[in-house]
Amino acid sequence: MxxxxxxxxxxxxxxxxxxxxxxxxxxxxxxxxxxxxxxxxxxxxxxxxxxxxxxxxxxxxxxxxxxxxxxxxxxxxxxxxxxxxxxxxxxxxxxxxxxxxxxxxxxxxxxxxxxxxxxxxxxxxxxxxxxxxxxxxxxxxxxxxxxxxxxxxxxxxxxxxxxxxxxxxxxxxVAAALSVHRLGLAIRALGAAARVHALAVEHAKVRRQFGRAIGAFGAVQQRVAACQIDLAAGERLVEDAVGHVLAGGPDAGLAAELAIRFVRDTAPSIMFGAQHTLGAIGYFEEHEAPWLFRRVHADLSRLETLRAPGVDRALVEDGRSLPASNLGPVAEAFREEVRALLAAHRRDGGHDAEGLRAEMAGRGLFALAWPRAEGGREATVEEQVVLNEEMKYARGPVDRAMSAAMLLGHSILRHGTPEQKAEFLPLIREGRMAFCLGYSEPEAGSDLASLRTAAVRDGDHWVVNGQKSWTTRGQTASHVWLAVRTDPDARPRHAGITIFLVPMDTPGIQIQRHVALSGEISCTVFYDDVRIPDSMRVGEVNGGWKVIGDALAAERVIMGGVAATLLRQLDDLLDVLRRDPAGTLGPDGSRPRARLASLAARLQAARVLVLAATRSMNDAAASGARVRLAAPMAAVLSGELAEDFGQGMLEILGPAAALGPDAPGAAGAGLFEHGLRLAPMFVIGGGTNDVQRGIIARALGLPRE
Incomplete structure (x- = not known):
């Protein structure tokens, strides 16, 4: 447990x-x-x-x-x-x-x-x-x-x-007592679901069919991982709710109702998923599963008899917002600093991008976690969470600069030469590093170890040939963070990869632009006999996987950070709904209200998982499956929530949510329809969710397919 x-x-x-x-x-x-x-x-x-x-x-x-x-x-x-x-x-x-x-x-x-x-x-x-x-x-x-x-x-x-x-x-x-009693029922149901899920995981490791353990089958891995994500998110939400109740703050009731709603929505699917994995073995009463099945559904049905004002009423009629996690006095004071900074540079619904960038650079915010000797602030993990949350929520126009700090900055600090640090760290620290990622290829997306773009050594230079796909912002980048194969015979495959930081104007680099569903420009980049000096190599020859690991860890936290973006979408949605709750949502118990409550609960679950993932990435002493799984679980839940969120906007608001910013009557100034078009990227980018669920399954001990 x-x-x-x-x-x-x-x-x-x-x-x-x-x-x-x-x-x-x-x-x-x-x-x-x-x-x-x-x-x-x-x-x-x-x-x-x-x-x-x-x-x-x-x-x-x-x-x-x-x-x-x-x-x-x-x-x-x-x-x-x-x-x-x-x-x-x-x-x-x-x-x-x-x-x-x-x-x-x-x-x-x-x-x-x-x-x-x-x-x-x-x-x-x-x-x-x-x-x-x-x-x-x-x-x-x-x-x-x-x-x-x-x-x-x-x-x-x-x-x-x-x-x-x-x-x-x-x-x-009385209201607080009812809330705690309802939370107790939800916790008991979740405990029962957790037990049968654990039994199913162990069963999948040893039950053999068609000559191998059933846990090696992709379908079983995907199902087990999906159940694990819902279970972990529910447990985190429950802990968050308990913390709010113990603190006695104004968010205690809403935090409890969000946890209850999430458990109501997910515990049955965890239970059914476990039953499917156990198969006939878990269907007969000699096994624990049938009795846990009864307990889960009985407890959740009793929640229906213990009616209380729901999440939808708290958010719409009562004007509440999703509870924030209190990250301590230092981090919360920093949050006020970031909000004041954003407010000072707000212009006509947007921000003064250059002014914001310059002030953030002056305050060392792009190098927030770096050592002071490198111009950083040696900030706590909690302060890093705050900066990422607030910038995402405010739609601050410095996303690329922050990504450079997280994806490139840490890797260069750890693996770069003194010359590379002298050249690139100031650019990153000032928010001026216009980079793109050269990872994905036609045959190597989530499976980076399969990349084929090759670099062959020629004296003090390397000659690169190959093709990179889906290179976002490649058309405006000054440099590409390029992963290439330098040893085609290396085993395992990832052992022969090396990282280079290459100027995009190097002869032999050609760019072909593509327009994505979201309207964003992404590129195919061709490398034809591109000669680059060895001085552009970051880290050891054939040691690029360590460098990639540092960058990917941060990237998955960034992908999980979509939760902050969705929080802004939720608040935009609530602004619309509060003008006419009865007209848009209908009476208590209506389908739109249930949809809103479920989306809000899932969003809160994603937020607590993102927080756990961010902390785990920065805690060298952390260990255990709960920590290792936090980042991929946050990425999967957040990405799938983005898609569900986009669909939910259409279901709740109707065609007005499908209008663009220039159309009369567009809900949310056209941002809702853009959010729907953007949503698939949150499932694809940073390693597809199918791959991430495979990682989760193997971390639980299931064998490779």
């Missing part, structure tokens, strides 16, 4: 897992599990105390473990009750004297509740009424089993108002 709630919370979760393993077992125990006895052990272990302490991270980590074992022990219900109750009632909950279940009443006088888990042994129902100033803790009078999908079976519970206790100190308390 993943770890992300802090060491103490994870220790608590491990203790919970150990007790449940011995007192309940695995998910296979669900039909015969003894919840009352397990509840007694929970009291002895102090599991019902986190509510009194407000330790939501402890609760979340523990509920995740319960989900992995298809165990509906209602510790989240106890937590919510303890948060609302007075000290005396809280003590009764902690001691196990009061064992509450949480339910939402359609009416203030409701005394019958359907579809409740774990009613056996429960003593009370905490009745939450959205909008009410308080909740009520009502004694249970009768329980009737309601068998079906849920195992253990749900119950129909009748309560009495005699001896009822009032809990909470206002509508905000």
């Amino acid at each position: 993943t770890t992300g709630f802090g060491a103490e919370a994870e220790e608590f979760a491990a203790s919970v897992a150990g007790v449940v393993e011995s007192g309940w077992g695995t998910a296979v125990a669900a039909p015969a599990g003894d919840l009352p006895t397990l509840a007694e052990a929970a009291v002895a272990q102090g599991w019902y105390e986190p509510g009194g302490e407000g330790a939501l991270d402890f609760l979340a980590a523990a509920v995740r473990e319960l989900g992995a074992r298809a165990c509906p022990l209602p510790i989240a219900d106890a937590y919510v009750t303890a948060r609302l109750a007075d000290d005396a009632t809280r003590a009764r909950v902690a001691s196990g004297e009061v064992r509450p279940l949480v339910a939402v009443a359609p009416r203030p006088d409701g005394t019958v509740f359907e579809h409740l888990d774990a009613a056996e042994g429960a003593t009370h129902v905490l009745r939450l009424v959205p909008g009410a100033a308080a909740a009520e803790l009502l004694p249970i009078e009768r329980t009737d089993p309601a068998p079906g999908l849920a195992v253990p079976a749900w119950s129909r519970v009748t309560v009495t108002t005699e001896g009822a206790l009032t809990c909470g100190r206002g509508a905000e308390d």
Whole structure:
């Protein structure tokens, strides 16, 4: 299982897992599990105390473990009750004297509740009424089993108002309690989905068909990787939501609802994907999968009965924005500096490009992470995240200069000669390096190790022949960051590649322009007997893969940074929707509202993955699959979200979103239709998503196809 709630919370979760393993077992125990006895052990272990302490991270980590074992022990219900109750009632909950279940009443006088888990042994129902100033803790009078999908079976519970206790100190308390309870259900469902996904991954490594492990089949790898991305994004969103709730800020409720929405959208597909990988082995009740299947879908269906104001209402009617991750006082102060800088150079809906470039250069922003000796600011990872986010969001006209710093600057610092550093680092630092990438070829796109453009040594020079494709900005570049094959017999293939930084006006270089779907110019570049001196080589001969690795790591973070661009599109969309919510979105529960909520949740998931990816790229001490996978997962999720976002604009706004900037009535000044046309590049560039999912699958231990 993943770890992300802090060491103490994870220790608590491990203790919970150990007790449940011995007192309940695995998910296979669900039909015969003894919840009352397990509840007694929970009291002895102090599991019902986190509510009194407000330790939501402890609760979340523990509920995740319960989900992995298809165990509906209602510790989240106890937590919510303890948060609302007075000290005396809280003590009764902690001691196990009061064992509450949480339910939402359609009416203030409701005394019958359907579809409740774990009613056996429960003593009370905490009745939450959205909008009410308080909740009520009502004694249970009768329980009737309601068998079906849920195992253990749900119950129909009748309560009495005699001896009822009032809990909470206002509508905000009740709303927060409902949000936490809904989050607990989502966490439990995600924990169950995570467990069956882990079982499917292990199965794919050992199950053999047609003479090889099924994990070697491309279709299985793609499915497993897709499930892994959704799972990781959901886990990150949950952690983000828990952090917001613990901080007690204004974004706590929205952060929780975004996590809940994402889990609702993705946990079933993770579950079905795992079932497909397990095949018939996971279809029969001797296996854990059928019981986890029941738990995932039962918990998610209960979310529908626990209605709360949704993501769409928060964003549109309430005027909220997606919660930002607080990156610490230094980074957040830097964010204000960057925003002020952008505001100072804003002109007529755009920016003064030259003025912005000059001031950024003067402040050392293009060399933000470089050593001070090289003109940098030795900025933290968090400050680098801030600069990338704010520039992308503002559509700042310095994208090429920032890309040069990230893709070329770090590599030249690590691998360049003193002469190369003296020539190129000042240009990069000043934002004047007009470069293009010479990587892709007709037969080598995502598979760079297959490149064929050859460089043959001739004394102090190299003679280059070949062709590069899809060279964006090649027609305006001063230099090309060129990958060539210098040893055609090298094994493995990537061992024979070398990097050069070559002026584009070198004789023998010819450019052919192409117009992309997005309207952007990209080029085919031909190299015919191009002679370049060895002084243009960056790094060792045949050692280019290390140099490429430095650049590609940054490139995938940049590609993941599309999330900041999509955040701007979302905010532009919200500006349109807020003018006439009823006319554009319709009533609560409408399809456009559901579409908006899902897009917003996926965008927030992409943002937390991008943040994780950026941090992992700059943390030399980081290790583990969770870190290694962060960058490709961010790239895949962000790229596919860009496509879905473009389609979503058309579905929500209709033909107005398909109009260009010069058309009357164009929604979003024509930027929405351009975003749709640009979207496929975010899936193709930096290594196609199919390739990235293959990388993810192999990082999980699946064999090569």
